[in-house]
Amino acid sequence: MHVRTTHHWALRPATPEDLEAIVELRAVVMRPDLVRLGRYDEDRVRRRMRDSYVPEHTSVIVVEDRFAGSVTLRPHQDGHWLESFFIDEKVQGRGIGSAVLSALLARTDSEGVPVRLDVLQGSAARRLHERHGFVLEREDPVDVFMVRRPVRPS
Template structure:
């Protein structure tokens, strides 16, 4: 696994993130009959909040992003995209582990949605997320974070 780091996103990152989103989601959205070249980027631009977004860097270069947005009843894990050539390298698991181990999340519920048929679902399941509901397009998943739910950096009930 390559050395990686997280840095706080800035408004200047929006176009890199929007482009990566279009690349990463294209195959799944096409399979679901939902891909629109303009809309996939604009939806990201419309909801981009650098305050709750981090950029994943490898060697100082943009490699991905992830957002963790607080809401009334949970934190939403959103916009978790990693450059295709880095997927499967362990970086996504390491980033997710770092986010879920944050002290300020103890006791919090983390929610996310993943597209039907996306291989990312397996990543989330390995980290203790379970399905709450689904529709023809999305699978909604959640898990509660607690200090007691982690042993040696691995979620209890999950595997690396």
């Protein structure tokens, strides 16, 4: 994957050395929703990231030359699975999440494949994904599973 940049952010390929920064960011970003759902476990939130980390499908989000987040776009069946999309709270609200998501979705649209993801029930992330064309596929008491079909240029 090549590096994408704008005047505010860049994506670079993740390395094994990025794991601990991503693990800690995940623990901080997910804590409010997990606590609200009664599912927060200090060890499990970190272990799940360590167990699922695949650097070759993960990008690090860099803002002002600093680690600011991560996103994984993993091949899955007929398309991709979007996961581990975390942005440091210090840079949230600047449109970076939307810009990163737009860049990734332009790539999957060019491939003509759907993208799936899941968010926690009540998560603000759901609104971001809905603005980018994701729709409800199914849900349970904890997770909301969403899909976005490829958009064809007109």
